[in-house]
Amino acid sequence: xxxxxxxxxxxxxxxxxxxxxxxxxxxxxxQPRVRFAPLYIYLDSGNKSLAAYQFELKAAAGQIKIVGVExxxxxxxxxxxxxxxxxxxxxRIIIAAFNTGSELPKGRTRIATIHxxxxxxxxPDYELKLTVAADADAKEIPAKISFxxxxxx
Amino acid sequence: xxxxxxxxxxDLELRVSPKLSEDLNALFKxxxxxxxxxxxxxxxxxxxxLVQRHWRHRIFHHISIWRIAAAAAVIIFAFSLxxxxxxxxxxxxxxxxxxxxxxxxRNGRVDILDAFKLARLIESAESTDKSLSPVSSTEQALRKQxxxxxxxxxxxxxxxxxxxxxxxxxxxNKGVL
Numbered sequence: 001x002x003x004x005x006x007x008x009x010x011x012x013x014x015x016x017x018x019x020x021x022x023x024x025x026x027x028x029x030x031q032p033r034v035r036f037a038p039l040y041i042y043l044d045s046g047n048k049s050l051a052a053y054q055f056e057l058k059a060a061a062g063q064i065k066i067v068g069v070e071x072x073x074x075x076x077x078x079x080x081x082x083x084x085x086x087x088x089x090x091x092r093i094i095i096a097a098f099n100t101g102s103e104l105p106k107g108r109t110r111i112a113t114i115h116x117x118x119x120x121x122x123x124p125d126y127e128l129k130l131t132v133a134a135d136a137d138a139k140e141i142p143a144k145i146s147f148x149x150x151x152x153x
Numbered sequence: 154x155x156x157x158x159x160x161x162x163x164d165l166e167l168r169v170s171p172k173l174s175e176d177l178n179a180l181f182k183x184x185x186x187x188x189x190x191x192x193x194x195x196x197x198x199x200x201x202x203l204v205q206r207h208w209r210h211r212i213f214h215h216i217s218i219w220r221i222a223a224a225a226a227v228i229i230f231a232f233s234l235x236x237x238x239x240x241x242x243x244x245x246x247x248x249x250x251x252x253x254x255x256x257x258x259r260n261g262r263v264d265i266l267d268a269f270k271l272a273r274l275i276e277s278a279e280s281t282d283k284s285l286s287p288v289s290s291t292e293q294a295l296r297k298q299x300x301x302x303x304x305x306x307x308x309x310x311x312x313x314x315x316x317x318x319x320x321x322x323x324x325x326n327k328g329v330l
Contacts, residue, residue: 006215006218006219006222007218009222010218010221010222010225010226013222013225013226013229014225014229020233021233051269052265052266052269053265054264054265054266054320054321082265082268082314082317082318082320082321083321084318084321084322084323086323086324087323090323092323093323094320094321094322094323095321096264096265096268096317096320096321097265098265098268098269098272098317100269100272100273100276131264131265132264132265132266134265134266134269138258138266138269138270138273140266
């Protein structure tokens with residue numbers, strides 16, 4: 001009798017998690033739609049040349065995942081900037097870049113493009129904070145950071 | 154025909170004669186008699202042993218089933234916790250810890266300006282020591298400052314990259330915004 005009880009308990013302990021996992025999978029298949037969109041980051045350094053920058057982005061509302069990071073518009077920042085690879089598949093990222101050359105952008109320029117996966121129908125909102133911007137002499141300069149939402153795919 | 158039949162065993166006389174039986178009994182008869190108490194004690198002992206073995210077997214069998222059930226439950230629980238889930242790639246922690254200790258401009262924080270300043274120092278060292286030996290005096294000075302982050306004996310772009318990666322590390326500035 002006890003053997004039968006043990007067998008029944010064992011069967012339950014195997015079947016229940018499998019069923020639970022299956023139902024979880026069913027839920028994920030019913031989950032809201034997923035879309036991809038780029039987020040363009042701009043920095044306005046006024047009449048000063050921009051040689052280095054660092055900023056942090058995170059989702060303030062909505063559910064996003066960072067899927068890729070691209071360099072900027074000007075050739076001084078064309079290469080992919082520095083970022084922690086752990087930020088991918090996350091909703092927060094710190095991005096930074098510098099250029100020791102003499103050809104540097106001035107005014108408003110696109111410094112990076114962040115590719116996002118947006119989960120659900122809610123329009124995400126972002127918090128963007130400029131940590132530092134510097135000129136060719138590595139001196140901090142006042143600058144204004146902003147973003148533009150790209151076309152959805 | 155009759156001659157042939159005589160060879161079969163079934164036709165042989167198999168009965169033992171009373172004389173032979175008597176002789177055999179006399180030959181193999183025990184020298185002493187076993188008291189019935191001893192006989193009974195031996196039987197009891199044997200019975201006890203058999204019963205013990207039976208119960209031991211049953212208990213072992215019972216316990217092993219519970220062990221299997223418990224092991225299965227533990228394995229399933231571990232799987233339900235999704236322990237196999239891998240975390241995203243991350244830069245080498247030991248190297249980053251070292252990079253974190255390097256605050257090039259000594260302003261109390263490691264940011265991209267530290268990497269930028271180190272890159273500028275390396276570039277200026279390279280331009281002034283172009284014609285000199287591979288281990289120039291400027292490079293030695295840079296090393297003395299402790300800016301050979303990866304410990305490869307050179308202060309170069311790899312060290313700059315480590316400082317920059319340390320600046321953008323996520324777990325460094327948790328809750329900055």
